[in-house]
Structures are given as C-alpha cells and as structure tokens.
Amino acid sequence: MSGPRRSTPRRNLIADPGNPALYTNRAMARLKLSQWDNAIADCHECLRLAPDSMKAHYSLSQAHLALRAYDDALAHALKAHGLCVAAADKSLATITAHVLRCKMDRWNDMERRRVRETSDLEAEMLAMLGRARDEAVREAAAAAADQDEGTRREIGAEWDAKIGRLRAVFEDARPQKEKLRVVPDWAIDDISFCFMADPVITKTGKSYERASIIEHLRRQPTDPLTREPLYPSELRPNLDLKQACDEFLAENGWAADW
Structure with a gap:
C-alpha cells in the first residue's frame, strides 16, 4: 500500500x-x-x-x-x-564572490578566444609566407640559366628571415599578458585580502570591500584601523576606486581569483 x-x-x-x-x-x-x-x-x-x-x-x-x-x-x-x-x-559576501567569478569566467572565455584567434592568425600568416617563399625559390630555380646557386640560396634565406621575424613578433607579444599578473595593493581588501568588487570608504578615508567591512561591523561595530565606533550607515561607495578596479579586472580577469 x-x-x-x-x-x-x-x-x-x-x-x-x-x-x-x-x-x-x-x-x-x-x-x-x-x-x-x-x-x-x-x-x-x-x-x-x-x-x-x-x-x-x-x-x-x-x-x-x-x-x-x-x-x-x-x-x-x-x-x-x-x-x-x-x-x-546577509548573503552579500556570497553574491559578491559570485560577481567576481562571473567576471573571471567571462575574462577567461575572452582570453581563450583571443589566444585561439591569435594562434589561427599566426598559422595563417606563416603559411602564406611559406607559400610565397616556395614560389620565389621555384621561380629562381626556373631561371637557373640566369642565376647561380648562391643567388637562389640568398632568395631562400631572405624569405626564411622574414618568416623568422614574423615568428618573433608573435612570440614577443605572448609574454605581455604575463607581465601584468600582479594585483596592485590598492585593489586588495585589507580584511579578506581579496580583489575588491564593490569598495566602500570609511570616515577615515580607508577603503574596504563592502561585504567584508559589513561582516566585520556585524561582529564588532568599530573601525578596523582606528577602533573608533563605525556603523554601516556611515560607509560610502568609493566610485573612483570601483572604476579603477573594474578597469583592471576587465583587462586582467584572473585577478578575480586572487
């Protein structure tokens, strides 16, 4: 039953x-x-x-x-x-973390596409130069009666140098992204040590991630720096810092997982 x-x-x-x-x-x-x-x-x-x-x-x-x-x-x-x-x-910290994850995943997706498109472009251009080189060498061989072996080798070497320079251009461009993999101190929250997505500023001029400082004030209503009384209503958005953080994250989405 x-x-x-x-x-x-x-x-x-x-x-x-x-x-x-x-x-x-x-x-x-x-x-x-x-x-x-x-x-x-x-x-x-x-x-x-x-x-x-x-x-x-x-x-x-x-x-x-x-x-x-x-x-x-x-x-x-x-x-x-x-x-x-x-x-x-009270779910602010959870949602803030989710915002950062969305930004990071979005950046990673754009970065994967950028790398794939750059690799495709590199392969296409190298193939074009390779075909042009082969054609130039064939033409030199066809005109063998008028050109000696040294001339043909010189033509091949010139094209090989062009191909090498193109490879170097792409190779030099690759590390540039790696050089930026340092998060500036002004973008790091001093409570959670995470990248700030929604910075707010206290009466003393110190900025924190909103979720972090509000959670701190729930436990202890004092300024983390001065230990003076501080309440959530006294916090103000730091719009200039938020813009700077957004701009940095737009170019360096990996920082969301710092």
Missing part, C-alpha cells in the same frame, strides 16, 4: 501560480539537478511577478554561467548584488 503523495514544487505552482517564491524555490532545486533551461524559465516567471527578486536574479545568473552565457550571467549577478546591498542582506 503506497503512502501519501508528497507535494512537489510543480504542484504548488499550479495551486498558487501568483506566488513568485515558489518559482525561485523550484529554480534552486533545478539548479542542483543541473536543469539549467528549466531553472531559467522559472526565474523569468518569478521576475515577471517580482522584478526585484534578488534570489531570481542570482539563480538566473548561476544558470547562465553554467551555460557559458557569460554576459547574461554577469548582468544578473550585478543586479542581484545591487538588490542585496539595498536590502542589507
């Missing part, structure tokens, strides 16, 4: 299709099952009912990230982060 049937998210949605929380609950369950498209559909339905649902934007970002839709993942991660800040939600 079978027991009573358990209620499922789908049955709840049918019973109360106007409740946005049921869609986010089912979306989160589907994320755990790697049902990305279904999770996205649930998130969109939730956002139709509640456009400012932080959970829906966060879940939608997770699904898009899994599908490698990096631009969409980052857009919804940033939206979730903004809603989280406005609500002073």
Whole structure:
C-alpha cells in the first residue's frame, strides 16, 4: 500500500501560480539537478511577478554561467548584488564572490578566444609566407640559366628571415599578458585580502570591500584601523576606486581569483 503523495514544487505552482517564491524555490532545486533551461524559465516567471527578486536574479545568473552565457550571467549577478546591498542582506559576501567569478569566467572565455584567434592568425600568416617563399625559390630555380646557386640560396634565406621575424613578433607579444599578473595593493581588501568588487570608504578615508567591512561591523561595530565606533550607515561607495578596479579586472580577469 503506497503512502501519501508528497507535494512537489510543480504542484504548488499550479495551486498558487501568483506566488513568485515558489518559482525561485523550484529554480534552486533545478539548479542542483543541473536543469539549467528549466531553472531559467522559472526565474523569468518569478521576475515577471517580482522584478526585484534578488534570489531570481542570482539563480538566473548561476544558470547562465553554467551555460557559458557569460554576459547574461554577469548582468544578473550585478543586479542581484545591487538588490542585496539595498536590502542589507546577509548573503552579500556570497553574491559578491559570485560577481567576481562571473567576471573571471567571462575574462577567461575572452582570453581563450583571443589566444585561439591569435594562434589561427599566426598559422595563417606563416603559411602564406611559406607559400610565397616556395614560389620565389621555384621561380629562381626556373631561371637557373640566369642565376647561380648562391643567388637562389640568398632568395631562400631572405624569405626564411622574414618568416623568422614574423615568428618573433608573435612570440614577443605572448609574454605581455604575463607581465601584468600582479594585483596592485590598492585593489586588495585589507580584511579578506581579496580583489575588491564593490569598495566602500570609511570616515577615515580607508577603503574596504563592502561585504567584508559589513561582516566585520556585524561582529564588532568599530573601525578596523582606528577602533573608533563605525556603523554601516556611515560607509560610502568609493566610485573612483570601483572604476579603477573594474578597469583592471576587465583587462586582467584572473585577478578575480586572487
């Protein structure tokens, strides 16, 4: 004899299709099952009912990230982060970390494509020069009556030098990215020692990652530097520093995992 049937998210949605929380609950369950498209559909339905649902934007970002839709993942991660800040939600650190992951994965994807395209361009140009060299040598051989062996060798050597210079140009360009793999001190949060995604500034002029300083103030409402009383309402966004961090991260996405 079978027991009573358990209620499922789908049955709840049918019973109360106007409740946005049921869609986010089912979306989160589907994320755990790697049902990305279904999770996205649930998130969109939730956002139709509640456009400012932080959970829906966060879940939608997770699904898009899994599908490698990096631009969409980052857009919804940033939206979730903004809603989280406005609500002073305790999940700020988690969402901030997710924003950084979206930026890093997006940069890694662009970097892979850049490397692949550069490699393809290098191979194509080397092949073109190789064909031109072979043609020049053949023409020199055809005119053997008018040219001695030394002249033909000189022609081949000239083309080999061109090919070598082209290889050197591509080779010299490769290490440039590696030279930037140092994160500047001004971009590092002194509490978590992570790259700052949303820096805020205290009364004393010191900047911290928003999630880190708010978590610190929850435990102890004092300035980490001066030990004077400090409250979340006294923090202000450091827009200039945020712009600098965003610009650095746009060129060096690996720094998100610093």
